[in-house]
Amino acid sequence: MIPHSLPVQRAPLHVRKSVDLGDGLFVCGDHRDTASIQGALVSGRRAARAVVRRLAPSA
């Protein structure tokens, strides 16, 4: 066992957590989606889109 190797995912599972923390602060990683490479990648895409929306709301 590797302690703290993955984010805790307690039931009921809420897979999608916000990547926009407000005040121009964005976060991504497996702790924002599923605890997996897939989740990390998806959260990165969501964070990038959120940044673009913030910088260019009409884009």
Ligand SMILES: Cc1cc2nc3c(=O)[nH]c(=O)nc-3n(C[C@H](O)[C@H](O)[C@H](O)COP(=O)(O)OP(=O)(O)OC[C@H]3O[C@@H](n4cnc5c(N)ncnc54)[C@H](O)[C@@H]3O)c2cc1C
């Ligand atoms: C043993 C093991 C096996 C796994 N096998 C699979 C698998 O088969 N398939 C799968 O989909 N997923 C697997 N996972 C899960 C997958 O590896 C993670 O979900 C994924 O790598 C998370 O990516 P991330 O970018 O969110 O975080 P990470 O890959 O953990 O990247 C975070 C980075 O931030 C750095 N960091 C941390 N704190 C700071 C700080 N204060 N300042 C600067 N840098 C910091 C860390 O050093 C690290 O490089 C496995 C995980 C483990 C531990």
